[in-house]
Amino acid sequence: MKHVFVLAKFAVIGALLFVVGRLVLMQNDAQAKILVVHSYNTDLAWVNDVDDGIRRAAGTAQQSGGPHLNLRTHYMNLRNHPDCNFYKNAAAEVRFTLDDWKPEVIILVDDLAQALVGFNQLALHENADRYALAQRLNDWISGGRCATPALDFFGLDRPADGPLPAVVFAGVNGGTALYGYEQASNVSGIFERKNYDALIETLVSLERAYAGDVAGIMMLNDASPTAITESENYLAQDWGPFTAAAPVNAANLAQWEAAVATANARDLMLLIANYQNVLDTNGLPVPAEDLVAWTELHAKLPVLGVNTRFVADGGMMTVAIAGSEQGEVAMELALAVLNGVDTDPLREAKQFLIGLNQSLVRKRGLALPAIYEAFSREIGSFIPVVDDLYVVQGVQDG
Amino acid sequence: MADTSSIEIQSARYAARDLLAWCLVGLLPWLLYLQIAPELPLHQTEFLCFALAAIVMWIFRLTPDFVPGLALLLIVVLLGIVPREIAFSGFYSQVFFLIFGIFVLAALLAETAWLHRLETVLVRKNASFPMRLLAVVAAGVLMTLVVPSPLGRASMVQPLVHRFFQNAQAAGNSFLALAHIHGATLLSTIILTGNPLNFVLLGMLDDQTSNRYQWLGWLQAASVAGLVIAVGFAAALFVFGAKRGAGPRAAMQATDTVHVDPLRDWATLGLYVFLLVAILTRPIHQVPLEWIVLALAMAVFFFSGLTLAKLRSKFDWPTLIFVATVVAWGPMLDHLGLSQWLADQMPLLVPIFERNIYLGFAITMAGVFVIRLAVPGAPAFIILATALLPFAQTIGISPWVLGFTILTVSEGFIWPYQHGVFSQNVTMLDAERISYRMSSLIFFNVFFYLLRCGAIFLSIPFWKALNLI
Structure with a gap:
């Protein structure tokens, strides 16, 4: 039982x-x-x-x-x-x-x-x-x-x-x-x-705020496949009122430095989207923060980033697509x-982000429309004035 | 009187060794602190120092294995070095439930009389020596599928082997012992459920990688190594062993009566068949392995398969806690940004691996051998895996491949002190005054050690074909 x-x-x-x-x-x-x-x-x-x-x-x-x-x-x-x-x-x-x-x-x-x-x-x-x-x-x-x-x-x-x-x-x-x-x-x-209208509007604001001559713009990227596509898109775009110089895809640090020197000599504002795969003399990628800080320090004209991280990496200003x-x-x-x-x-992407580093804006003596600061503060990509501007390691100065 | 004094001297020696070891637990981390404090932030330095203290405790076996692991988690949480969710993540990881379930099933298996039945059949037929060898090996290997502890498997097969030993047959006995020891250990890393450290490796991989190495995926990637080891093992035992064991066959005594519960035996077998079917049909049902195993463990209790008393005595809680504490090492190192730092500490290995991958593996294996001379298996694996896994990505090798190599080689042994199963066997043989040849055991241990290394080398082309290298 x-x-x-x-x-x-x-x-x-x-x-x-x-x-x-x-x-x-x-x-x-x-x-x-x-x-x-x-x-x-x-x-x-x-x-x-x-x-x-x-x-x-x-x-x-x-x-x-x-x-x-x-x-x-x-x-x-x-x-x-x-x-x-x-x-x-x-x-x-x-x-x-x-x-x-x-x-x-x-x-x-x-x-x-x-x-x-x-x-x-x-x-x-x-x-x-x-x-x-x-x-x-x-x-x-x-x-x-x-x-x-x-x-x-x-x-x-x-x-x-x-x-x-x-x-x-x-x-x-x-x-x-x-x-x-x-x-x-x-x-x-x-x-x-990229939101080209927003980029051109921002470039116009930068040109107005900059005291010197602006002869045109130039895109500078690393040589990764994504960056090469980026440069092709840049070429296909009408950048009026600006003259768009031929883009540069720098595979290594020497090429990058030469491109910045060219932009300085020809009074071109740099547009930078991809910069994570620029190799140093040992064949290792230059840390993004070092490369962007070096570029900010040595570029004569204002540099505009086209990438979410550009300001966090040490750039002055960026207009990027929202991830x-x-x-x-x-x-x-x-x-x-x-x-x-x-x-x-x-x-198509409709939403974009603005990032701003106030210290670098002041250093260049630029007076930008207040809306940029207000918007970048709102979305948390605003970096207020700090005492130490550049901490550049690993990249040779000059 | 002399005996008492020698025991006293011996215990005084142990006490002195422990004292020295505990001093090292304090001293070595302090020296490390002086060395790395200028280079690393405070939290990172503290973590490495406490981790080193835990490692020293493991090396000298000062406490049960899970204690240093748990103590490390406690101190890093108390000091706020790592958030609690990360430090104790091992306790709710996939691996924790997988081991819990497998241990319950293994405890149930230990309650069955299948090995006893095998023994009865062999005794009744008065099986020949090769047959006995085969039975011992088969039992060990089959247990590898289901009992995730080499020591546990060896103990379960022990009564069977014990009955086959014959006095004055040192060669035969040695081969039986070899079949027993290596049958329980050689394939332990080939099958996911064969060794607790396999689960540690699985837990150290990130989610997207560990999904690939569930039961069948693991077996697939380890298959060539497994095949090489199995063929080498079979050849060695039956070419050398079967001949030496041939001699007059002494009739074996009838076995003792053991309480047999056929319902439980068949139900256990049924559970394992269910598990196997569930593993093979995973692409269809998509239920993760750990939940299947846990569900089966629950079923064991629903059907009153294990009593609470049996669970208390047969379930390996310390190993479960130990694994849960060390699984979090990877996430903790990642959280502190130390993985990359550790990988950067071995700049010499990168060009070697890039130039000649075989040489890279050879150096890694040699390193494992040297460390295993002094350090027990589990801590050796944790030290090596922690240091080397982050480095795998840098050289374009799947972290599993590097982890598997370390695991397979570090599970090898030559001398008794290097492995629990071997030392337990030797102690038993000595205690029972069964004649055997230590030299034969050592000789074949060396052979099997080389076999493990060979299996890794022969797997490299296969791993390349699988895009793991």
């Missing part, structure tokens, strides 16, 4: 466990999986801003009864390791996660992730020449880093198999033709194209895919 009761008890427990297990599996099944892949790592303020935007949009969607989300974030950390072998391994790691976890949507942030991860996940049109696209992309990724490897090196030779996720891009500076996105049906996203908007819109596009909502798949 006792055995019967024991067995019956076990049967009841077994049934309860079965019900709970089924509940878990059903809910797991109903979850929408979104993988966010950042090209860089959290040591870059931009990445955290984008993540903030993504979280905000996801939170809003959850509150308004959207699908239950399972969000994972992967940081490829490519900025800190600009070499082909690392790119290859980082891309393989993301692909492993994609195969294993099979997300419905992938949000790819910044250009390198589009090339290394996005391209393989595309549902390309029938008439698209995948091989030619892969060749071009292979050249672009390896450009300046290593001799162009075989197509299978970065894993671009074969597309992902199985059901493809929807691809949402963010932080893309130029066009998306290079990544084959224009010939694919599963892509949406937001561009990070949080990129993340927020990317998440909204991802949710639109999951909910099957028809929406404009390609968006």
Whole structure:
């Protein structure tokens, strides 16, 4: 008799466990999986801003009864390791996660992730020449880093198999033709194209505030693939009333110093967007703070940054695209895919940030419109006057 | 009388050694402080000094292993060096629940009579020497899948081996002992659930990397090393061992009667089959391994598989706490910005790895060997992993590969003092006056040590193909 009761008890427990297990599996099944892949790592303020935007949009969607989300974030950390072998391994790691976890949507942030991860996940049109696209992309990724490897090196030779996720891009500076996105049906996203009107307005204010002659502007960047795209966009833009001199992509410190000297000699205001991959004589990247501080110290005309961190890195002023908007819109596009909502798949950045370092403005004796200070104070990117202006280490003075 | 005095001298020696060790716990961190204080901010300096004190305590085994780990967390939280959420993150990490669950399952397994059944069959059939060797090895290896403690596995297989020992057969006994010791330890790093330190390594990786090394992912990446070790092990034992053990077979005595509960035995087996199926179908159900294991552990209690008294005696709480305390080392170093600093302390290794990766691995393994001469396995792994894992990214190697290499080599041993399983076995053999040849044991330990190193070298092309290097 006792055995019967024991067995019956076990049967009841077994049934309860079965019900709970089924509940878990059903809910797991109903979850929408979104993988966010950042090209860089959290040591870059931009990445955290984008993540903030993504979280905000996801939170809003959850509150308004959207699908239950399972969000994972992967940081490829490519900025800190600009070499082909690392790119290859980082891309393989993301692909492993994609195969294993099979997300419905992938949000790819910044250009390198589009090339290394996005391209393989595309549902390309029938008439698209995948091989030619892969060749071009292979050249672009390896450009300046290593001799162009075989197509299978970065894993671009074969597309992902199985059901493809929807691809949402963010932080893309130029066009998306290079990544084959224009010939694919599963892509949406937001561009990070600079707000040129705001840049020109700010340049005009700087020109007015500056006592000397301004002959034009010149873009100066490092020689990373993203920066080269940036320079191409600069060339394509009408900068009137300014004359735009040819941009410089400096691979090393000597080239950077020469470009600053040229700008000084020709009375050009510098526009700087990317500067994390300028190498010193030992082949190591010059710390961003040192490079920006050196540039501020040696540039004759005011320098305008086009990057979220420029002022935090020691620059005087910056007009940048807001990372949080990129993340927020990317998440909204991802949710639109999951909910099957028809929406404009390609968006432009509308929100921008201003950063200002008051000490450097005063040092140059500039009187800027008060609105710049008010706005940068509001968003917490204003640096008030400090006593110690430059602490430059590692870069040779002059 | 002479015995008493020699025991007294011995205990006085131990007391003196302890005194000296405790002095070093104070002295070495102080010297380190003088050395690095001008270079690093206060909190970073303090952390490194306290960490060194914990390491010295581990090296001299002054307290149970979990005590220095816990003491370090306590002091860094008290001094506000690291926030509490980071310092104690090991206690709610994936690894903590994984080990908890696996330990419960292992405690249940220890209650079953499967090994006793195997023993009965072998005795009944009066199995040949190679068969007995095979049984001992198979038991050890199978246990590697499910019991995450080499010492625990060795103790579970112990009664089986014990029955096979025969007096005046020193060669045969030596090989049985070898099969027992290495069967329980050789593959411990190949399978995630084979060694508590594997979980420490898993916990030291960041989330996005550790997802890749869940049970099957770990096995895949370690497969070539596992294959090399397994083939080398089998060849060594059966080529040398089977011949030497051949001799007149003494009939074994019938085994003692053991309380057998068939329902529990089969239910335990069923749980493990369930676990295996859950691991293999993870892409479908997407439930993380730690939750599956924890759910199975809960099921054990729902079905009255373990009583509270058994749990108290069979569950390895100290190891669980130890792992939870050391898992937070990585996040703490990251929080303090010390990972990069540590990586920068080894500028010589970078060009070596860049020029010749095999040489880089050889130097790493040699370093592990030297450190293991003086330092026990767990602290040796923690010291090396803490120092070297941040450096892995700099040289373009997956941190897992470097961690696995350190782990596999540091789990190797030559002399009894280097590994618990070996020293326990030797003590047992001596105590029971069973004849064996120490020289054979040492010789094969050296061979297996080299086998581990060879397995790492042969895995390098495979890791390259997996894009881990």
